[in-house]
Amino acid sequence: MTRRFEDVTLGEQIPTLAKTVTREDVNAYADASGDQNSLHQDDEVARSVGFSGVIAHGMFTMAHLTSCLIGWLGDPTGLTRLRVQFRAPVYMGETIVASGAVRSLDPDTRRAVLDVWVTLERDGRTEFPIRRGEAEVQLA
Amino acid sequence: MNPAREGTWYAPVRFEVREEHVSRFARAVGDDGSFVPPTFVTAPEISAGLAQAVADAELGLDFARVVHSEQEYEWSRPVRVGDVLEVVSQVESIRTKGGHEFLTLRTEIRDADGDLVVVARSSLVVRGNT
Numbered sequence: 001m002t003r004r005f006e007d008v009t010l011g012e013q014i015p016t017l018a019k020t021v022t023r024e025d026v027n028a029y030a031d032a033s034g035d036q037n038s039l040h041q042d043d044e045v046a047r048s049v050g051f052s053g054v055i056a057h058g059m060f061t062m063a064h065l066t067s068c069l070i071g072w073l074g075d076p077t078g079l080t081r082l083r084v085q086f087r088a089p090v091y092m093g094e095t096i097v098a099s100g101a102v103r104s105l106d107p108d109t110r111r112a113v114l115d116v117w118v119t120l121e122r123d124g125r126t127e128f129p130i131r132r133g134e135a136e137v138q139l140a
Numbered sequence: 141m142n143p144a145r146e147g148t149w150y151a152p153v154r155f156e157v158r159e160e161h162v163s164r165f166a167r168a169v170g171d172d173g174s175f176v177p178p179t180f181v182t183a184p185e186i187s188a189g190l191a192q193a194v195a196d197a198e199l200g201l202d203f204a205r206v207v208h209s210e211q212e213y214e215w216s217r218p219v220r221v222g223d224v225l226e227v228v229s230q231v232e233s234i235r236t237k238g239g240h241e242f243l244t245l246r247t248e249i250r251d252a253d254g255d256l257v258v259v260a261r262s263s264l265v266v267r268g269n270t
Contacts, residue, residue: 019170028168032161034186038204049205049267058208063169063179076175076218083212 002075002140005110014100014114017068021056023092029060051089058086061096061129065118068098073137080111081136088127094120096129103134110139141234141241141266145199148231150192155184155249157223176219181249185260189229189245199231201243202266209242210263216256224252232261239268 026040035057038045046054062084070076090096100116116133119126157176165180166173194203219225227249235242247260 025168025170028164032165032168033182034191035182037206039207045204049207058211059179059182060169062211063177063182066177066179067169067171070175070178076178079178079215081212081214082178083210085210086208 002078002138003073005105005107005112005139008102008105008112008139010102010105012102014068014072014102014116016097016099017064017071018095018097019064020095021060021090021092023054026054026056026060026092029057029063033057033059035059051091053091055089055091056096058084058129061086061090061118064096065098065100065116065130065133069100069114069116069135069137072100073139075138075140078138079135080138082116082133083135084116084130084133086129087131088120088129090120090129094122096120098130100133100135112137112139141200141236141243142198143234143236145196145231146234148196148199150188150196150229150231152226152228153184153188153192155187155225155227157219157221157225159221162221176221178213178215178218180219181213181215181258181260184225184227184249185229185247185262188227189247189260189262192229193231193243193245205267206243207265207267208262209265210261212261213258215258219257223257225257226250226252226254241266241268 118130229247232244232246
């Protein structure tokens with residue numbers, strides 16, 4: 001059931017959703033999306049452009065963020081806008097964690113704007129595969 | 141890349157939303173398959189935009205050096221299985237800065253009635269030699 005406008009508060013945190021990314025995930029995503037860039041499938045190609053190995057598609061990470069938002073919203077059709085910046089690569093075996101927070105609420109349209117992001121931990125540091133993302137959702 | 145290709149519209153692509161494709165996409169992104177994932181629109185977007193940009197010899201895009209930098213979707217309505225979509229992409233901008241090249245593609249996806257379903261904007265970086 002779609003989350004109700006009255007049940008949402010400013011600053012509310014979206015529960016995190018974590019996923020460990022595997023080569024099988026990335027191959028399946030390449031096939032399903034049609035993005036066959038070898039940067040996501042061939043370590044040699046990835047190294048030739050400065051990465052340490054194949055990286056996940058940015059859109060794979062964005063899709064994971066979307067799953068996180070839908071889990072909170074309770075309605076896959078309620079996402080009306082999503083904008084993200086990809087700011088760090090995701091390597092195979094790394095765990096991406098999606099989350100967000102409610103930035104503003106509009107009682108007239110019963111919509112909320114959320115700050116959204118995806119993090120991962122690498123060498124003791126927090127990286128942002130997605131940072132400064134913005135989502136708009138239609139609440140019930 | 142050839143900056144003169146800025147503004148180019150690519151040929152519209154017809155894209156039928158099939159159940160098998162949707163469930164394959166849903167599995168790939170970890171959803172349970174009970175709904176069309178909102179980012180399923182990436183598949184038609186790529187078929188009309190990125191695929192034609194890669195095949196555009198006059199544009200000269202080196203696909204293996206392409207990294208995604210920004211993505212935006214604005215949905216007017218959710219995509220449904222059985223939708224027959226018309227997808228059209230335009231080269232919105234081409235820029236060069238600091239040894240890297242920047243390409244933005246804008247894609248409009250409409251349904252069989254001509255009503256807008258989603259507008260997508262995809263910003264790509266072609267990495268210079270490192």
